[in-house]
Amino acid sequence: MKLNLITTRRGFRDLSPQDEDSSKIDDKKREKRKIGFGFWVSIVWMILVILAALLAPILPISDPDQTGVGGRLDSPNWDNWFGTDTNGRDMFSRTIWGSRISLTVGFFAIVFGFAVGGPIGIVAGFFKGATDKLLSIIIFILFAFPGLVLALLIISLIGQTLAVVCLTVGIIGVAPIARLARAITISTAEREFVAAARILGSTNRRIMIREILPNVTIPMGALAFLGMALAIVGEGGLAFLGLSVEEGFSWGKMIVLGSASRTLQKAPWVSMFPIGIMFLTVMSLNYAGDRLRDFFDVREMGIGGG
């Protein structure tokens, strides 16, 4: 009654809620949100590499450990696309088989890093106060501890198995992952939908899982790509120090083998092919991660601006 005064005075009584349609704005936003051609190229490359790694046993390639497939240090040719190494093993086959360990380390190290660092960061950022202080101290100690020394310590103490290498690289990732999760959680927890959930009577656990987690996951997902790239490079670094897996071989170990100065002079392809494939894979991961982050930043801006 009293209300109708202002509404009729301003003449907006006829507007139904559906009139404030937002579909037009929405289309504009969608247009801005294009993720770009390069992203898809990266994704296709990653799929190719992953498929090759998964299907290695059934691909028509020679046994990677079979010596004398070609001559010693043959240059790339029709039979051995990537040439052969000092023992006459097919480099193409070895590059594919070698990807299995590199990718496994990349994947599981990040899974471990997220599984441990993510919850630490979310809990620290959500509860703040004493909990945050304690967890932040742990994060700082992890940051301050030299990663390489930590890796040396763990691997030489426990052993050079695949699981230990994954774990080691993963532990090094925990601190930066936790720190980012904490930062995103703090900014998300300030938003009003979190207060609204609390007012509805949500428990802390429910708020963290239903309200915070979905908002942390996507920006963190972009980081996962970057992290995987770093983990793959990290494994290569460990291989250089002779700290990678004992059994089998990875890109890192192949690069080490090919980088003996005489091999490098006579047959650069022995190291260059694994380096090249690793480079392309790491670059794809980085680029895709970067694009994803930008993409979702735009989305966030779109949301904020209404």
Next chain:
Amino acid sequence: MAGSGVAQLRNDDDIVLSVKNLVMEFKVGRDEIVHAVSDVSFDVKKGETLGIVGESGCGKSTTARSIVQLPKPTLGEVMVSSEGDSIELTGLKGDALRKVRPKLQMIFQDPISSLNPRRIVREVVKEGLTIWPNGMSSQQIEDRVDEVLESVGIDPEIAANRRAHEFSGGQCQRISIARAVALDPEILICDEPVSALDVSVQAQILNLLEEMKDKYGLTLLFISHDLSVVRNVSDRVVVMYLGKICEIGSSDTIYSLPAHPYTRVLLASAPEPASTVDASESAIGDDIPSPINPPTGCRFRTRCPSAQTLCADKEPEMQKVGDDHFVACHFPVINN
């Protein structure tokens, strides 16, 4: 002028929300304290709409937040009554507090930030009922969600697969209202619910709130800095200044016979064509003082046109100046 006291509290049976001597202080830095809300008391009857007005920074939003215990007030009492039971909120913790929460729901200023961008709108509205099914079957819950969505004018079909960013600000505010009323609350606290919206949409949302109030038997606490909005929705109005209540009374009284110098200044400064107060009174010097070091005595005295030495020495108490009209001022303007 900004003062204390509880003379304005009524002693009726149908009081739903009663706030008594509410104090909210925040520590800043080493030993500085922000006195955001200082000794505020008011009550709301069932079905009533209480408006709270004041400049930004006067503590109106902090009052709202401390009523819902987010965060808990430093001192004071918040009593919520429903179906004959009275519950004091500030003493409650953990699950006991959670169980009372459905009775008090809130709508925020920023409609977009109020909704989780990663969740489907229907899920957002359903959230409260998922937490408190109260013996409802999942089908009954779905029906209830449909019902509240329809009553706020959002198509349940559309809400079923869209997220908040696909709706406009006004629509988001409708969704927030749906989420709040789905739990059948006793009191709905609206913290500047229309300040972020276009004027045309503001009117729609205000009308919707009025409809919702009738339909679901709500009691509203309506906070805004917009005097005309508050006037239009409120039965009673509280005027706040620097964490204190200046004046409280029925909406008509406050707007037609403002007794507190601050209320008069506020009304005169509003860009309203037909003002009941002479525009010359709107000349108000200086900025609002810091709540870290509020003035002694009456907090409004530093800007008050009729301040005298008494105002600096003694804090005015709430006094009755008319029928349901209370003022905290040593020199209220009564004869007009």
